[in-house]
Amino acid sequence: MAVTAPQVRRLTSVETKLYLREPAVVFFAVGLPIALMLILGGTIPGFRDPDPALGGLRPIDTHLPGMMIILSVLTCAFSLLPTVLVTYRERGILKRMSTTPVSPVTVLGVQLVLNVAMSLFTTVLMLVLANLVYDVPFPQAPLAFTGILLLGMVSSLAIGLLLAALAPTSRIVQGLGMAVFFPSLFFAGVWVPHDLMPDVLRTIAEFTPSGAFGAALVDVLATGSAQWPHVALMAGWGVVATVAAVRFFRWS
Amino acid sequence: MAIITVQNLRKQYGDKIAVRDVSFSVEEGEIYGIVGRNGAGKTTTVECVAGLRKPDGGTIRVEADLKQQVGVQLQESAMPDKLRVGEALDLYASFYANPASVTELLDEVGLDPKAGFAKLSGGQRQRLSIALALVGNPRIAILDELTTGLDPQARRETWDLISRIRERGVTVLLVSHFMEEVERLCDRVAVIAGGTVLAVDTPAGLIARTGGVQRVTFRTTVPVESLNSLPEVHSVTVEAGHVTVTGDQNVLRAIVMALPDSAISYLKTETSTMDDAFLALTGE
Ligand SMILES: Nc1ncnc2c1ncn2[C@@H]1O[C@H](COP(=O)(O)OP(=O)(O)OP(=O)(O)O)[C@@H](O)[C@H]1O
Ligand SMILES: [Mg+2]
Numbered sequence: 001m002a003v004t005a006p007q008v009r010r011l012t013s014v015e016t017k018l019y020l021r022e023p024a025v026v027f028f029a030v031g032l033p034i035a036l037m038l039i040l041g042g043t044i045p046g047f048r049d050p051d052p053a054l055g056g057l058r059p060i061d062t063h064l065p066g067m068m069i070i071l072s073v074l075t076c077a078f079s080l081l082p083t084v085l086v087t088y089r090e091r092g093i094l095k096r097m098s099t100t101p102v103s104p105v106t107v108l109g110v111q112l113v114l115n116v117a118m119s120l121f122t123t124v125l126m127l128v129l130a131n132l133v134y135d136v137p138f139p140q141a142p143l144a145f146t147g148i149l150l151l152g153m154v155s156s157l158a159i160g161l162l163l164a165a166l167a168p169t170s171r172i173v174q175g176l177g178m179a180v181f182f183p184s185l186f187f188a189g190v191w192v193p194h195d196l197m198p199d200v201l202r203t204i205a206e207f208t209p210s211g212a213f214g215a216a217l218v219d220v221l222a223t224g225s226a227q228w229p230h231v232a233l234m235a236g237w238g239v240v241a242t243v244a245a246v247r248f249f250r251w252s
Numbered sequence: 253m254a255i256i257t258v259q260n261l262r263k264q265y266g267d268k269i270a271v272r273d274v275s276f277s278v279e280e281g282e283i284y285g286i287v288g289r290n291g292a293g294k295t296t297t298v299e300c301v302a303g304l305r306k307p308d309g310g311t312i313r314v315e316a317d318l319k320q321q322v323g324v325q326l327q328e329s330a331m332p333d334k335l336r337v338g339e340a341l342d343l344y345a346s347f348y349a350n351p352a353s354v355t356e357l358l359d360e361v362g363l364d365p366k367a368g369f370a371k372l373s374g375g376q377r378q379r380l381s382i383a384l385a386l387v388g389n390p391r392i393a394i395l396d397e398l399t400t401g402l403d404p405q406a407r408r409e410t411w412d413l414i415s416r417i418r419e420r421g422v423t424v425l426l427v428s429h430f431m432e433e434v435e436r437l438c439d440r441v442a443v444i445a446g447g448t449v450l451a452v453d454t455p456a457g458l459i460a461r462t463g464g465v466q467r468v469t470f471r472t473t474v475p476v477e478s479l480n481s482l483p484e485v486h487s488v489t490v491e492a493g494h495v496t497v498t499g500d501q502n503v504l505r506a507i508v509m510a511l512p513d514s515a516i517s518y519l520k521t522e523t524s525t526m527d528d529a530f531l532a533l534t535g536e
Contacts (some may be wrong), residue, residue, distance in 0.1 A: 091330040091332075
């Protein structure tokens with residue numbers, strides 16, 4: 001089953017429209033992270049004070065956008081993507097498609113690309129607004145930043161794909177998604193930055209996929225580069241989750 | 253030449269045997285019916301043919317590309333709630349190398365392209381499902397309960413649609429509970445029960461097997477004993493002024509020729525139907 005251009009074009013267009021027709025999707029994946037970035041940036045004391053530990057940058061330049069980007073990515077990865085896929089399976093939509101020449105690679109690929117695109121859009125919009133409102137500088141190493149971002153997205157989405165493969169119903173995948181989502185936000189450092197975590201907790205956190213993502217993203221915003229262990233961890237989690245997801249995924 | 257050949261198909265779910273031993277073959281260009289009571293194994297059989305379920309035994313040969321050239325209408329299928337009819341058809345059309353015209357299909361099934369899936373009635377969903385089965389310009393259409401849920405008018409329109417696609421040479425494998433539909437559309441019918449094939453015949457053949465009897469009732473002013481000697485007649489009974497004659501397909505003509513026109517009034521004929529044939533074959 002080949003992947004053809006008309007299939008990819010139509011499927012992308014249809015799935016984009018379907019995402020945009022769900023106001024909740026746009027709110028949680030795009031609106032909420034950006035709004036939080038703007039509100040927290042303006043209200044939390046100290047977020048706009050230069051920090052010597054960050055080389056004179058402010059938390060609003062590094063930690064805050066990093067965490068809000070992660071919020072958007074994890075919302076896509078642990079909520080939107082698995083719910084859509086499991087609902088499609090539950091309702092026989094995947095089974096119906098499996099009788100046509102469209103390849104499963106196209107169906108899954110379009111979902112992944114759309115979610116990546118949505119998080120990228122959120123990121124760009126957030127950075128532009130942060131720059132306009134709070135003078136947040138654009139990433140000093142745009143290539144490294146983009147690389148870390150894409151790697152983090154893909155490894156997170158792969159875990160979401162694994163959730164979709166394992167969960168028998170859409171109700172279960174929503175519960176499972178939340179059970180992974182909140183700890184992941186914590187390990188990423190959304191509530192307590194890694195610097196303030198006790199050493200043991202911090203070490204554990206940085207071995208989780210979202211923890212490695214959070215650390216690498218903040219590093220690249222603060223210093224222009226990330227640490228290889230974090231990069232390797234994200235890649236490793238991504239590969240393991242992808243292999244397991246492909247192994248366990250069912251169409252009906 | 254057979255375009256679909258199924259031999260000794262067996263399929264079970266856990267301990268439950270859904271299809272025990274089913275064999276049949278479908279010729280290119282024919283409309284082949286599969287009938288049977290609820291749970292007889294019809295859906296299991298056709299979904300095995302469509303490649304959607306994996307048989308536990310037997311062989312299935314389909315002389316066509318299962319994905320490109322076989323259109324499927326599933327007994328149960330849904331679309332995303334917010335997907336519109338036109339988008340669904342455009343999407344499925346894009347999957348195929350050689351799709352049919354979406355505009356024409358929309359016209360044939362009478363659906364509004366702007367309507368969202370969640371707001372379609374049961375019958376409208378059924379029509380969409382039919383259109384989706386045909387959008388790839390299939391050589392074979394597998395239709396599971398084609399007209400269930402359609403109003404009588406829509407049912408007839410759908411029958412016309414199927415007749416038209418047959419004229420284009422499309423082979424149709426049709427699961428149905430409507431004997432009128434089977435009688436009208438199908439060249440041959442397989443009756444399945446308990447996971448095996450009870451009979452394969454033309455609709456007329458099936459009816460003939462279970463009698464094929466005509467019953468003519470009328471009132472008359474002249475003696476009718478002479479009818480007994482006609483070769484077409486099986487029996488003649490007279491009761492309360494009504495004469496009931498049973499016989500073969502030509503019995504009505506024989507009666508009308510034998511008696512003077514003016515002597516017959518209130519005439520009614522009944523034929524054993526596909527329904528009778530179905531009940532007789534599948535009844536306990
Ligand atoms: N996925 C499944 N898991 C377990 N049992 C199944 C499954 N699908 C069908 N069965 C069982 O197999 C038998 C045949 O089912 P099938 O759906 O093929 O019947 P059918 O002839 O299409 O019936 P209907 O006219 O009601 O559509 C039934 O007893 C049904 O309960
Ligand atoms: Mg069925």
